Amino acid sequence: MQIATTFRHMEPSDALKSYAEEKLDRVKKYIDEPIVAQVFLTVEKIRHSAEVTITAKGITIKAAEETNDMYAAIDAVVDKIERQLRRYKERIKEHKPAASDSRDRQVRKTVVAAESIDQRQEPVVIKSNTFSIKPMSVEEAVMQMDLLHKDFLVFTDAGTEDISVIYRRKDGNYGLIEPTKG
Known part of the structure; x- marks a missing residue:
């Protein structure tokens, strides 16, 4: 350790x-x-x-x-x-996890230079984070979100291999955002 x-x-x-x-x-x-x-x-x-x-x-x-x-x-x-x-x-x-893909995907965001923020009229991204997206089931994503004390979590659905978002609703339940194909 x-x-x-x-x-x-x-x-x-x-x-x-x-x-x-x-x-x-x-x-x-x-x-x-x-x-x-x-x-x-x-x-x-x-x-x-x-x-x-x-x-x-x-x-x-x-x-x-x-x-x-x-x-x-x-x-x-x-x-x-x-x-x-x-x-x-x-x-x-x-909970028995679904067969997960060993690939972890990287998500990256871009940031606008801090000096140019004052000159811009529209909102800009101030902070950027890079994190791994681990393939997991929805139940695993809820557990991970609870362990991190976060309001949302971006993850790869182990069943569909699509990127999804789980979030905590104001009523205490959870919401799931899944991409649609088409």
Whole structure:
């Protein structure tokens, strides 16, 4: 497991770093290698917060906790990550995924130079992200969207190999946007 620890508004501490690494070793039993974890430890006045992002084998899980003790914040965030991974693993066991294509597609967006934004009258794209689109079923896409705490997810439907979008509706249900041919 690769763990990168970042300290914000505090002095780097080997004790805190090793404590976080020791606690994160518990998640290995839920997901396969390779695992990349990013730990952000922040102190703002009396508020101590720990934020963890774990990426492994096509899934990304994020969690954050705040307390007035850094060790308690690390414990709480690792417990939250463990709960999310346990729930994810149980859902995977309940659901047998369709035969997926091993190809992951890359989606790219273009960005307009920042200097030209002020001169333009029409709206422009300010931010651009590049991400992999993993072939998955609609149920898997809903699980991944929930794990990432996002409002929508672009994915390749494993059955049709078309790019689709799953999104969270205001009423709490989900919507699915599928392309039509013709």
